[in-house]
Amino acid sequence: MDEFAEYPETPPIDQSNLAAEEEFFVLGRLAKLEIDSPHDTPDALKSYKHNPIASIPLSTYDFNHAAYNNDIVPDLSIQEHCSLPDEDIGRWPRRLLHIPSMTSLEWQPGNIYGDHVAPAYSAVSYTWGRYDLDIPGAKRQKKYKNVKGVGIMGIDWPVPRINPDQHFHVDRFYNLIKQTCKPVDDADCSTDFLWLDVACIDQNNGPQKMAEIGRQAVIFQGAHRVFIWLTTFRADKLTYVIDTLAQSSDAAVSFAKAKKQASFPPSDMIAWSGPARASLDELFIDPWFSSLWTLQEAFLCHTAYLVPLEASPIYQHAQHEWSHTPVTLGALCSIAATLNEVVDREQPSALERWKADRNNPNVIRQLKYLQELSWMLMQRGLPALASRNPMALYNVAQYRRTRNDKDRVYGIQQIFNFRLGASSRGYQEMDPNVFNRFNLENQLGAALVEHYPVASQLHNFQQPADKGSGWRINASSTVPRLQIKSSIWRLDFRARCTFSTKKISGQQWGVFDGRICDLAQLADSWRSFGYSSQTESIIEARSPQQILLDTAFQESYRDEGALVFTAVKRHTYINDDLNGLLLSGENNYQLIPRGERQHCLTSALIRLIGRAFEGAPLVVLLLGSFADVDKGGPSGEPNDKYHVGLILTRLGTEAKAPWKRLGFCIWQYEYNGVIPNSDACLHPDLLGYEDQSTGWKHLSDVFG
Numbered sequence: 039m040d041e042f043a044e045y046p047e048t049p050p051i052d053q054s055n056l057a058a059e060e061e062f063f064v065l066g067r068l069a070k071l072e073i074d075s076p077h078d079t080p081d082a083l084k085s086y087k088h089n090p091i092a093s094i095p096l097s098t099y100d101f102n103h104a105a106y107n108n109d110i111v112p113d114l115s116i117q118e119h120c121s122l123p124d125e126d127i128g129r130w131p132r133r134l135l136h137i138p139s140m141t142s143l144e145w146q147p148g149n150i151y152g153d154h155v156a157p158a159y160s161a162v163s164y165t166w167g168r169y170d171l172d173i174p175g176a177k178r179q180k181k182y183k184n185v186k187g188v189g190i191m192g193i194d195w196p197v198p199r200i201n202p203d204q205h206f207h208v209d210r211f212y213n214l215i216k217q218t219c220k221p222v223d224d225a226d227c228s229t230d231f232l233w234l235d236v237a238c239i240d241q242n243n244g245p246q247k248m249a250e251i252g253r254q255a256v257i258f259q260g261a262h263r264v265f266i267w268l269t270t271f272r273a274d275k276l277t278y279v280i281d282t283l284a285q286s287s288d289a290a291v292s293f294a295k296a297k298k299q300a301s302f303p304p305s306d307m308i309a310w311s312g313p314a315r316a317s318l319d320e321l322f323i324d325p326w327f328s329s330l331w332t333l334q335e336a337f338l339c340h341t342a343y344l345v346p347l348e349a350s351p352i353y354q355h356a357q358h359e360w361s362h363t364p365v366t367l368g369a370l371c372s373i374a375a376t377l378n379e380v381v382d383r384e385q386p387s388a389l390e391r392w393k394a395d396r397n398n399p400n401v402i403r404q405l406k407y408l409q410e411l412s413w414m415l416m417q418r419g420l421p422a423l424a425s426r427n428p429m430a431l432y433n434v435a436q437y438r439r440t441r442n443d444k445d446r447v448y449g450i451q452q453i454f455n456f457r458l459g460a461s462s463r464g465y466q467e468m469d470p471n472v473f474n475r476f477n478l479e480n481q482l483g484a485a486l487v488e489h490y491p492v493a494s495q496l497h498n499f500q501q502p503a504d505k506g507s508g509w510r511i512n513a514s515s516t517v518p519r520l521q522i523k524s525s526i527w528r529l530d531f532r533a534r535c536t537f538s539t540k541k542i543s544g545q546q547w548g549v550f551d552g553r554i555c556d557l558a559q560l561a562d563s564w565r566s567f568g569y570s571s572q573t574e575s576i577i578e579a580r581s582p583q584q585i586l587l588d589t590a591f592q593e594s595y596r597d598e599g600a601l602v603f604t605a606v607k608r609h610t611y612i613n614d615d616l617n618g619l620l621l622s623g624e625n626n627y628q629l630i631p632r633g634e635r636q637h638c639l640t641s642a643l644i645r646l647i648g649r650a651f652e653g654a655p656l657v658v659l660l661l662g663s664f665a666d667v668d669k670g671g672p673s674g675e676p677n678d679k680y681h682v683g684l685i686l687t688r689l690g691t692e693a694k695a696p697w698k699r700l701g702f703c704i705w706q707y708e709y710n711g712v713i714p715n716s717d718a719c720l721h722p723d724l725l726g727y728e729d730q731s732t733g734w735k736h737l738s739d740v741f742g
Contacts, residue, residue: 083315083410085322091417091437092328129256132246133238134159134231135190137219142192142237151231159231160218161261163342164269165329166236167441169205170198188212188236195240205325206269210347214267217349222263222364229262244460248448252461255338255452264342266332266367270324271346279317280344280354280365280373286314287373290380307384308400311407314377318414327418330438330449336423337431337453340368367423374420381411427526428453429497429517436513446513447478456485480539480546483510487537487548492662494537495684495702496526499588505689506742508588508699509537509548518586520704521632522666522680531682533662540740547696547742550684553734554657555724557685560733561640563725564705581636582725585643585685587701643700647687658683658703660734679708686741697741 126147133142134151143151151157167173171182187197188211200206218232235241239250250257258264268276289310326332336342343351344365351364388405395401415421419434435450442448444459451458458481459473486494487510497515499508520526535552564583630639647656661684665677682704686697707725724733 083319083414085319085327085414088323089325089328090439092439129260130156131159131233131238131253131257131260132250133233135215135234135237137215137230137232140190140215142190144192154231157231158227158229158262159233159260160229161233161258161264161339162214162218162267163258163264163326163332163335163339164214164267165325165332166198166200166205167329167331168325168439169201171201172196172199173441188215190237193237193240195242197236198241206347210269210349214265214345214349217345218265222343222351226263233257233261248460251448252452252457252463254334255455258335258338261339264335264339265345265349266326266336266342267345267349268324268326269347273346273348273350273352276344276346277352277354277365279320280352280370282313283317283321283370283377284354284373286310286317287377287380290314290377294380294383307388307404308407311381311404311411315407315411315414318374318411318418322414322418328437328439330435330440330445333419333431333435333438334450334452336367336419337426337428340366340371340423340426342367344370371420371424374415375424377411378415378421381408381415384408385412425517425525426528427517429493429511429515432511433497433513433516443475444473444478446475447482451482454482454486454489456482458482458485479512480510483507483512483548484539484546486511487539491533491535491537492531492664492682493526495661495699496520496682498586498701501589503588503699503742506542506545506547506696508742509539514589521580521584522678522704524666529664529666531662531664534660535662542740547740549738549740550659550697551738552659552661552736554659554686554737555683555734557640557656557658558644560658560683560705560724561637561644564640565637567706567725580632581634582632582707583636583640583703583705584632585630585636585639585701585703587643587685588699643685647700651687654688656685656687659686659737661702678706678710680704680706697739699741 127145128149130145130149132145134145134157135142136152136154141152143154145151149156170176171179171185182199182201185199185202186208187199188208190197200208200211202208215232215234219228219230221228239247241247271279287310293306293310321327344367345351353363354365354369385405385408388401388408391401392398392405417434417437419431419437422430422434431453432450435446438449440446440449447458448461451461457463459478483494494511497511497517499512499514500516501514503512503514517526535550538549538551539546540549541547564581567582630636644656647654661682663679663681665679667677682702684702685700687700688695689698705725
């Protein structure tokens, strides 16, 4: 039975404007398993029909770099692309809506709005752009000619008129605005001011709009409270969905614990995966979960309150420590992240059961539910939001919808605290058409490698990066899980190299400056580290290294146009060695755990590059170091210490040929204060990066 059968279904949106490839992706992506049995056929996911994700090209730009005049696009300095407070206005919005008078008041020196000095204000995260009745080029419909926008005084621009049949009625919008004044609990206070985009930004004024786009972080983070308006839900339904999801997440954790302790019937998986799937499917029908702008706002305001159509906070009924407080986005993301961990662990065994019994409808349903849960959670971004990792969130952005292609950068830049393109200080008067998605992504990449030389490289490309663009993260990048104690984004990196960019024949390449080491020599150190008499009893079977390769080495993504892929195809016997390292349920080399298979992976990689590229060098560029701290361990315990490196090879045999990124690696050189001695470990100076080591050589060169 449908868990939400008592509620009327949301009317499907008009999909006539969906591109053919997007429609195929939406309707066909999750239909991986054909169910031949007529006894039990799981329903299709409603959220992918009513609220489809985006499908955009992630790379392979049809772009003539040599013919394009890059000189008209300015290179931004650190000060220009950082979201530093503007000298005049500081961290205050340029306008605030005074709710009692419904008047938009402009900022005045002294942080004065009307008669109010530095007032507390709320903010709202919602989506409306795709439902704007006056979108340029849209067909006007007579039945909507009397629809009005919300009435706001003090502005000289038209407030967008929203389609009341597909989204919300103007009366609901008025109610939302009034509700934001009220305190959410006994400890809160009322506020008379609201930052609302349609009331505070002239949507038609390019310079002013771009200036505020570059200040979204200070605006939302300066708000007294933020509300996320989920217009698809009434209060009772949203409460029910959140409750069911929380209970399903708890049941999933209990299932995982019981499975460890004893034989647990796999059929019990449906008891939690079914309700979790139904809850998420219902939740993700709301268009807030497919907007790129709301993804950025969600990251900026993790403590935002979820409110339904009526705009009053809801309270979670399940037995959680926060059950008597208003439901926040952070609570929802925490539930989703916990559920996602169990789903990730259970998928390999479910896949094995399906391979052994492909016609069993219960087994099919178990695997299908897990796959659909995994895709929904990943594509809608709740676990990424829970991680607080901006790099992980950038990958989610590819699934979010936006009206303008350039907004794929403008709508996500503030999670990194950047102001790029026309939103950067000093360039708001430039012709905004100078900027396109390509050069904006280059600006974003350059800012990331400059500010975060280590973290900006800790990702893996899931599609081949275009030649020359492998130096920067792109929408196909995913942040893998490192087999360490800490969360990757909470690590405190000590950078040991620097990055910049350089234009060659009109194309922007990355430039590194640091120290490199031959991977084969470093591999000897990694293997001998495990046999140190000082460490063999404490590191058990774990290899010191974890190598994480880009998609170029994944069989299912081969491409004749990619140099590394072509090499892999020419040397299938070596590629067979690589594929042989994968166990059942693993589909890429990022899943190989630290252990003997990591040593085998290292050896296979060295052989492949050596033969496929006729002796091309294979090196590791030292990115930096970090201490892995166990947050739950006793204070004062020695930390594990690691280095991080970028794996590079030459794109040609010439000495001046640029380098190609293949992936990255981490390796442990100290375990709870223990460092292997020179008798037990080969090249210990390489392992620990001794300053006087002759194995690490300085190099400054181009890569991509």
